[in-house]
Amino acid sequence: MDPTIFLVVGAQVLAVGIALAAFGPAVIRRVPGANNWVIFGRTLAIVAGIVLLAVPFVGGATPMSGATNPNAATVTSIQNGAELYQATCARCHGVDGKGGGVDAGTTPVTPPSLVDHAAAHPDGDLFYWIQNGLPGGMPAWGSQLTDSQIWDIVNYLRSIEKR
Numbered sequence: 001m002d003p004t005i006f007l008v009v010g011a012q013v014l015a016v017g018i019a020l021a022a023f024g025p026a027v028i029r030r031v032p033g034a035n036n037w038v039i040f041g042r043t044l045a046i047v048a049g050i051v052l053l054a055v056p057f058v059g060g061a062t063p064m065s066g067a068t069n070p071n072a073a074t075v076t077s078i079q080n081g082a083e084l085y086q087a088t089c090a091r092c093h094g095v096d097g098k099g100g101g102v103d104a105g106t107t108p109v110t111p112p113s114l115v116d117h118a119a120a121h122p123d124g125d126l127f128y129w130i131q132n133g134l135p136g137g138m139p140a141w142g143s144q145l146t147d148s149q150i151w152d153i154v155n156y157l158r159s160i161e162k163r
Contacts, residue, residue: 006052014049017042067124071151073158081156084149088141089114097160107137118161126154 020042028035071077086095091103092111099113118126130150133140141150 010049010052010054012049013045013052017045017047017049020045062125062128064124064128065122067122067127069123069127069151069154071148071155073155077152077155078159080149081152081154081159084145084153085156088145089153092137097157109134109136109138111138114157115160115162118157123151123154123158126157127151130154 020038024038024042027038085093085097089097090101092101092107093099093114094101094104094111097114098116099111101111104111127147127150129138130145130153131140131142131147145153
């Protein structure tokens, strides 16, 4: 999912919270019994807005989140990525990228289907995770693969992902 959606929606929800803070006293004066609802709504909107605004900056973001793949998604790059994927990733993520590879049950975290999961992350995050690994069982491939090879794998993942 595009992180800018969180920024846009977060800003709108925060604006609603600020409006409730500004106009809440007038509503409370005119509507008997609205005090708790205005306070609840204002608090909820402000907290939700701040959380939504923070989403792109925490969680799955990596130092490479904004990186653009320098390797064009050519047939050659995708074929190279497919070969590298089979040699390095398929044992856990499955030969078809749908998970359930022969080693999938050997890690604390079950390797996800990359067909389903890759689309939720930018190229830079995929590169970073392939290069550096992830807690729970995904090994770091940065010492065995060049940057160009990792980008080819990213191109391959883009070619098999559900959109």
